[in-house]
Amino acid sequence: MTNSNRIRAGMVGLGMIFDETYRPMFVSAKRDGLFRRDYGQVELELAAVASRTGSRVERYRPEFPALQSFSGNDAVARLAATNVDAICVATPDDRHFAPAKLALEAGKHVLIEKPSVLTLQELDELQRLADAKGVLAKVVYHKLADPDHKKLRTHVVDDVLKHVNNGYCSLLEPKSISGSQFSEWLTGRNPGTYVAVHYLKLIDFSFGPHWKLTRITATGQRGQVGPATGPTWDSVQLQVIYTHPDQREAAFDIHTSWVTPDNFPGYVDQEVQFRFDNGVWIAHQRKRGVEVCIEGRTPNELKNTPNHHYNGSFVEPWGDRSQRGYGIEILQRFFEEVATVEFGGPVDERPARLKAMQSLSYNDLSADRNCVAIVQSMEAILKQHAAGDPGCLVEVNSSEGGLVLFSKNGTRKVLYPARV
Numbered sequence: 131m132t133n134s135n136r137i138r139a140g141m142v143g144l145g146m147i148f149d150e151t152y153r154p155m156f157v158s159a160k161r162d163g164l165f166r167r168d169y170g171q172v173e174l175e176l177a178a179v180a181s182r183t184g185s186r187v188e189r190y191r192p193e194f195p196a197l198q199s200f201s202g203n204d205a206v207a208r209l210a211a212t213n214v215d216a217i218c219v220a221t222p223d224d225r226h227f228a229p230a231k232l233a234l235e236a237g238k239h240v241l242i243e244k245p246s247v248l249t250l251q252e253l254d255e256l257q258r259l260a261d262a263k264g265v266l267a268k269v270v271y272h273k274l275a276d277p278d279h280k281k282l283r284t285h286v287v288d289d290v291l292k293h294v295n296n297g298y299c300s301l302l303e304p305k306s307i308s309g310s311q312f313s314e315w316l317t318g319r320n321p322g323t324y325v326a327v328h329y330l331k332l333i334d335f336s337f338g339p340h341w342k343l344t345r346i347t348a349t350g351q352r353g354q355v356g357p358a359t360g361p362t363w364d365s366v367q368l369q370v371i372y373t374h375p376d377q378r379e380a381a382f383d384i385h386t387s388w389v390t391p392d393n394f395p396g397y398v399d400q401e402v403q404f405r406f407d408n409g410v411w412i413a414h415q416r417k418r419g420v421e422v423c424i425e426g427r428t429p430n431e432l433k434n435t436p437n438h439h440y441n442g443s444f445v446e447p448w449g450d451r452s453q454r455g456y457g458i459e460i461l462q463r464f465f466e467e468v469a470t471v472e473f474g475g476p477v478d479e480r481p482a483r484l485k486a487m488q489s490l491s492y493n494d495l496s497a498d499r500n501c502v503a504i505v506q507s508m509e510a511i512l513k514q515h516a517a518g519d520p521g522c523l524v525e526v527n528s529s530e531g532g533l534v535l536f537s538k539n540g541t542r543k544v545l546y547p548a549r550v
Contacts, residue, residue, distance in 0.1 A: 135169070135170060135172045135173065135469070135473045136172065136174075136175065137164075137172060137173070137174050137175070137215050137216060137469060137472070138177040138213060138214045138215050139156070139176050139177060139214060139215070139216050139217070139218065139465070140177060140180070140209045140210075140214035140217040140233075140238070141176060141180070142180045142181075142206055142209065142217060142218065142219045142221055142229045142233075143180075143181060143219065143220035143221040144181045144190075145220065145221075145311075146311055147220045147243060148220050150457070151441060151458050151461060152218060152220065152461060153190065153193070154441075154454075154458055155458045155462055156174070156193075156194070157193055157453075158452070158454075159175075159465070160174070160175065160176070164465060166466065166469070168474045169469045169470055169472075169473040169474040172469045174465050176194050176197060177196070177197070177198060177212070177213075178199070178200065178209050178214055179197060179199055179200070180199075180206045180209040180229070181199075181200075181205065182201060182205070183201055184199050184200070184201030184205075187199040206228070206229040206233070207232055210232045210233050210235070210236035210238060214238060215238065215468065215472070216238055216239035216240070216241065216465070216468050217229070217230075217233040217238045217239070217240055217241075218240075218242075218461075219233070219240065219242045219243060220243045222312070223243075223244075223245055223248070223319070223324055224248060224315075224323075225315075226243070226245070226247055226248075227247045227248070227255075227256070230242050230246075230267070231256060231259065234256060234260055234263055234267060235259060235263075237264075237265060239265045239268075239468050239471075240256075240260070240265070240266070240267045240268065241268050241461070242267075242268070242269050244269055244270055244327045244331070245269070245323060245327040245498075245501060246498050247502060248323070248505055248509060249502065249506045249546070250499065250502055250503055250506060250532070250533070250546045250550065251546065253495060253499065257495050260488075260495065264480075264481070265484075266464075266467060266471060266484070266487055266488065266494075267495040268494055268495065269493055269495060269498055270460060270461065270464075270493070271327075271328065271492065271493060272440070272456055273328045273329075273331075273456075274331065274492050275459060275460045277439055279332055279336070279413075282336060282404070282411055282413070283335070283336040285411075286336055286337060290409075291404075291406045291409050291411065292406055292407045292408045292409075293374070293378075293406055293407040293408075294337045294380055294405070294406050295378070295380055295405050295406060296381045296382065296404075296405050297333065297381075297382045297383070297402065297403055297404040297405065298382070298383050298385075298401075298402070298403045299326075299332075299333075299383070299385070299401070299402045299403075300385045300386075300399065300400070300401045301325045301326070301329070301385075301387075301398070301399070301400050301401075302385075302388075302390040302398065302399040302400075303321065303324075303387065303398055304388070304390050304391065304392045304394060304398070305354075305388070305389050305391065306392050308355045308389060309355075312324075316355065316388075317362055318361040318362055319362060319363070320350065320362070320366050320509070321363065321365060321387055321388040322348065322350070322363070322366035322368050322384070322386050322505075322508050322512075323505055323508065323509060324386070324388070326368055326384045326386050326505075326508075327501055327505060329382075329402065330505070331498075331501050332402075333370070333372075333382050334500045335491065335492055337380070339491070341372045341373060341374045341375065342372065342373045342527070343370070343371075343372055343500045343503060343504070344371045344379065344525070345371040345523060345524065345526065346368070346369070346371070346503075346504055346508060346524040346526070347368075347522075348366060348367065348368045348369070348507075348508045348511045349520065350366035350512060350515070351363065352364055352516075355388070355389060359516070361513070361516045364388070365385070365387035365388075365389065366385075366386050366387075366508070367383065367384075367385050368383070368384045368385075368386075368504075368508055369381060369382065369384075370382045370504055392430075393429055394429075395416070395429060395434040397429065397433045397434075397435075398415075398437075399416060400415040401413070401414045401415070415435075415437055416435040420435060421434060422434060422435075422436070438455065439455055439456060440455045440457045441454075441455040441456075441457040442454065460493075464493070467487045467490070470483055470487060471484050499550055503526060503532070503533055503546070503550045506533060506545060506546065507526075507533055507535070507545065510522070510533075510535050510543075510545055511524065514535070514537065519538070519539070520538075521537075522535055522536060522537050522538070523535070523536045524536070526550055527549050527550055530542065530544060531544040531545070531546060531547045531548075532546040532548050532549045532550045533545035533546040533550065
């Protein structure tokens with residue numbers, strides 16, 4: 131079967147996330163393409179990349195021999211000026227906005243790693259551009275596709291689990307994350323922004339949309355990754371309060387760290403507990419079925435408690451080698467949505483297809499407001515804490531603004547004036 135339908139993709143950032151998820155997805159797509167009855171056969175090609183130095187590109191030449199590479203301060207602008215159709219942004223979390231804006235201004239579909247941006251002001255600007263250019267602007271929340279999390283939401287949608295009251299989420303990263311893999315960009319950063327957003331979206335998407343985000347508080351610890359009095363955080367404890375339509379409040383505590391010992395058995399430790407009127411949901415990634423020890427290879431090269439659901443390399447029963455998992459499938463889904471918009475029917479029906487794909491609340495920027503509001507609030511609270519003013523609280527949609535930070539000394543600061 132041959133077909134001229136083609137999506138040329140651009141990539142901003144060639145770090146760990148690209149290597150573990152985007153690269154195998156593009157390799158698979160190069161081999162198999164995309165196919166569905168409504169849009170037919172679509173070729174998906176990684177055509178160009180933008181990175182700071184370009185030093186990593188050559189390692190990918192065997193898989194992508196025609197790959198264009200742009201490096202330097204204007205790399206993203208030059209990438210956006212090419213004929214790519216979609217651009218993926220997988221840079222550090224405080225470097226998402228600028229490349230995403232350049233891509234949208236150039237009329238490209240955009241996929242951004244979580245968190246999409248760090249402020250609602252930035253989110254508003256990207257959403258305005260996406261609407262003006264008639265393109266998709268999406269964010270990667272791969273944990274929504276975890277089988278455990280999908281089953282949780284299924285029970286909520288089917289009214290099996292009724293009325294969530296509170297919950298606890300924990301994600302602990304090893305010291306190698308902060309000490310080596312991300313050491314060059316984490317000054318002034320925190321693990322809450324880096325990973326808590328996975329659970330913020332899980333909570334907001336799974337148990338919403340009829341409740342209201344109400345309050346945010348946060349604290350944390352410093353001293354290992356950076357100075358004990360500095361702006362760089364070892365761990366963060368975040369609390370988020372929602373109010374149900376019946377005025378009952380639901381509280382969620384989310385603990386994150388990137389200073390767990392590197393030899394911790396699970397490498398990355400992830401746990402959730404949610405309590406409902408009629409039940410309790412408890413899920414733990416390290417305890418769902420596999421534990422392995424191999425002399426000289428675990429726990430560093432191979433993990434003692436691997437998560438094969440997220441991303442794994444396999445020899446299939448029929449002999450083929452594959453790399454698959456929800457961390458990869460969620461990326462392919464974005465390109466399926468692009469294919470739906472561009473090739474899923476007559477040209478004059480494209481606006482309707484675009485609107486349908488923009489209505490998907492699991493990944494569209496238009497549905498990311500609560501998550502970005504929490505991230506913006508958390509970062510403002512931690513900044514005040516580092517400046518000697520701990521214990522701040524942010525109220526959402528009060529009479530004074532959409533996000534208002536209250537200090538213990540009685541001062542107030544409007545972080546975002548419009549309604550969240």
